[in-house]
Amino acid sequence: xxxxxxxxxxxxxxxxxxxxxxxxxxxxxxxxxxxxxxxxxxxxxxxxxxxxxxxxxxxxxxxxxxxxxxxxxxxxxxxxxxxxxxxxxxxxxxxxxxxxxxxxxxxxxxxxxxxxxxxxxxxxxxxxxxxxxxxxxxxxxxxxxxxxxxxxxxxxxxxxxxxxxxxxxxxxxxxxxxxxxxxxxxxxxxxxxxxxxxxxxxxxxxxxxxxxxxxxxxxxxxxxxxxxxxxxxxxxxxxxxxxxxxxx
Numbered sequence: 001x002x003x004x005x006x007x008x009x010x011x012x013x014x015x016x017x018x019x020x021x022x023x024x025x026x027x028x029x030x031x032x033x034x035x036x037x038x039x040x041x042x043x044x045x046x047x048x049x050x051x052x053x054x055x056x057x058x059x060x061x062x063x064x065x066x067x068x069x070x071x072x073x074x075x076x077x078x079x080x081x082x083x084x085x086x087x088x089x090x091x092x093x094x095x096x097x098x099x100x101x102x103x104x105x106x107x108x109x110x111x112x113x114x115x116x117x118x119x120x121x122x123x124x125x126x127x128x129x130x131x132x133x134x135x136x137x138x139x140x141x142x143x144x145x146x147x148x149x150x151x152x153x154x155x156x157x158x159x160x161x162x163x164x165x166x167x168x169x170x171x172x173x174x175x176x177x178x179x180x181x182x183x184x185x186x187x188x189x190x191x192x193x194x195x196x197x198x199x200x201x202x203x204x205x206x207x208x209x210x211x212x213x214x215x216x217x218x219x220x221x222x223x224x225x226x227x228x229x230x231x232x233x234x235x236x237x238x239x240x241x242x243x244x245x246x247x248x
Contacts, residue, residue, distance in 0.1 A: 001220070002029045002155040004148075005064075009222050012230035016239045017060065022050055024066065026161030028154065037164035040066070040090065044073045051079060058180075060237045064220060064229075065089045065193070066165065072172060072206070075180050083182040084236035086229065087193050087219055090172035091202035098201060102192040103166045105136045110162065113153045124149040138223040139189050139216065152223075174205045182209040183236040185229075192219040210236075 003023045013019055023030035025046040026038050033042065047070060051059065061080040063071040068088030074080045092098035112133060113120075123129045127142035130149045134141025141149065156162075175182075184202050186195045193199070195213060203211055214232060217224040231243045 001152060002027055004029075004151050004155065005220060005222050007148075008226035009229050009233075012227065012243050013233060016234060016241065017237065020050075020054060020056065020059070022047060024070070026159065026164075028158030033161050033164075036161070037167070038161045040069060040073065040165070040168060040170050044070050044077070047074060048077070048079060060084075060233075062086070062233045062236070063088075064222065069172060072175065072182065075178070075182060076173075076175060078179055080180050082180055082236050082238070084185055084233045085182065085202075086185050086214075086221060086232070087187050087190050087195075087198070088172065088184070088202060089193065090170065091193060091198040091205070092171055093201070094169045094171045098197055099171075102198070105192055106162075106166060109134075109136045110156055113156050120150050120153050121146070124153070134223065136191050136218075137220040138218040140224050144223060172202065172205055176205075176207055178206065178208045181236070182206060183232065184209045184211045185232040185236075186211070186213050187217045187219055187221045188213045188215040189217060190219045 003021045006021055010019055010021065025031050025043050026033040031046060058079060058081045060082045061071040061074050062084040064086040066089045068085030069090040071080065071083045071085050072088055075083045124146040130144055131140065131142040134149065144152065184206065186199045188195060212232065214221050214228050217228060221229050227243050234243065
């Protein structure tokens with residue numbers, strides 16, 4: 001996806017932190033990948049360059065799915081003060097059903113977006129269409145506005161490195177002891193990386209990480225419940241102030 005997926009979470013975080021939001025290398029709106037196939041290591045290298053350019057040595061880091069994986073790798077490199085990894089990808093043994101089941105669903109979402117019988121801007125006017133189109137990544141895709149749903153679809157279709165990442169043989173390596181406090185915040189209704197499967201792998205590889213489940217949200221919880229995501233991130237950074245939901 002892109003930095004836009006955080007639009008409804010960001011205002012709640014900005015009450016407590018200065019926010020630097022990045023779109024990942026090779027994604028729509030991000031820097032172009034200079035070599036292919038792109039690897040997760042390449043993506044993390046690009047974030048390190050962005051941190052260096054801003055003079056940020058060890059910021060709090062949060063990310064979802066691929067971004068959660070990248071956040072863990074930044075911690076491994078000593079570049080994170082704390083991490084909140086939301087349903088991090090890479091919580092699998094490469095090539096097994098732990099990885100391939102989720103990959104199949106992402107490919108299905110891509111095919112659905114590409115083969116839509118109506119122009120995206122027309123289709124997404126329907127709440128039912130938004131819910132069905134986004135069902136693999138969100139429980140309540142209809143909570144997005146039509147404009148947000150259109151941008152989310154364009155982000156998916158406009159990611160030239162998608163196939164590189166879906167074919168990766170990389171995975172999260174064990175990390176024990178932790179280099180900094182890490183929170184694994186898993187979507188309770190994650191259809192891409194189920195908590196019972198991939199969450200269990202992540203807990204085994206990061207046994208000292210704090211683990212919590214976000215109820216009633218899908219793989220991209222920022223769509224379903226921005227306030228729940230903001231609370232999880234703020235808890236990870238040590239902020240305990242109450243957060244009021246900011247409905248779409």
